[in-house]
Amino acid sequence: MTILRIPALMLLAAAALIAGLSSSVSGTGIETRPTPAAGEAATILWVSPTGALDVTGPYRAPPHRYGSGHRGIDLAAAPGATVAAPAAGTVSFTGTVVDRPVISVRVDERTVYSLEPVASDLASGDRVAGGALLGEAAAGGHCSSECVHLGVRVDGEYVNPLRYLMHRPMLLPW
Numbered sequence: 001m002t003i004l005r006i007p008a009l010m011l012l013a014a015a016a017l018i019a020g021l022s023s024s025v026s027g028t029g030i031e032t033r034p035t036p037a038a039g040e041a042a043t044i045l046w047v048s049p050t051g052a053l054d055v056t057g058p059y060r061a062p063p064h065r066y067g068s069g070h071r072g073i074d075l076a077a078a079p080g081a082t083v084a085a086p087a088a089g090t091v092s093f094t095g096t097v098v099d100r101p102v103i104s105v106r107v108d109e110r111t112v113y114s115l116e117p118v119a120s121d122l123a124s125g126d127r128v129a130g131g132a133l134l135g136e137a138a139a140g141g142h143c144s145s146e147c148v149h150l151g152v153r154v155d156g157e158y159v160n161p162l163r164y165l166m167h168r169p170m171l172l173p174w
Contacts, residue, residue, distance in 0.1 A: 046086035046164040047131050049115055049150060050075045056147050059160040071158035072114075072151030077137040079145050083118045085128040086150065086164065094120050100140030113161070114151045117141050 057074030077083070085105060092112060093104040100117035105128060107113065120135030128134065139145040152161045 044087065044130075045166075047084060048075065048165055049083045049086050049134070050077045050081065050137075050148055051084070052076070053165060055162075057142075057149075059162065061158075061160075072149050073161050074143055074147040074149050076146065077148040079137055079139050081137040081148075083115060083134050083137055083148055085130055085132045085134050086113060086161075088130045089113075089128060091120075091122045091124055091126045091128060093124060094122055098141070100143075101135075101138050103134055105134075110155050112153045114153075116149050116151075117143060118148060 052075075054076040055073050056076050057070060059073050060070040062069030062071070087105075087107050089105040089107040091103065092106045093102065093114075095102060097116070101119045102114055102116040103118050103120045103122065104112055104114040115134065117138040117140040118135045119138040122128070122134065137148050141149065143149050150161045152159050152164065
């Protein structure tokens with residue numbers, strides 16, 4: 001019989017995670033969703049825009065503001081697949097950026113998400129409900145024809161979209 005020993009700090013971190021009280025607990029290697037400010041988009045879990053949380057490219061924060069990184073996640077999707085709004089908001093941009101169609105939605109005064117390559121008939125100013133159809137996966141950009149890239153900016157800075165999409169606590173390695 002194997003006995004699993006969990007340090008007390010990890011138990012406290014897990015309790016904080018479940019209660020939504022803390023963004024991290026020092027020394028545990030456990031990172032939780034930040035405690036949202038009043039009205040922040042993190043208070044409601046978002047839905048996956050592709051219907052499944054099949055991440056083919058993880059978020060990689062850049063070493064500095066202008067450094068290379070992957071400022072979002074890639075979700076498996078073939079061209080023509082429907083793409084839903086992860087959260088309710090107002091369309092702030094639709095159009096082509098370099099070689100791919102992009103749609104951006106402002107969730108609140110601090111939070112904007114963008115999806116690419118996504119072809120959409122929506123226009124700036126259109127309101128969308130969470131889970132509503134935004135458009136169809138297209139081709140272009142680094143996703144080419146096998147994924148949809150989801151990026152999230154809070155106060156102008158990119159953050160890991162999984163903080164909004166994860167439906168259960170996530171333990172990270174030390």
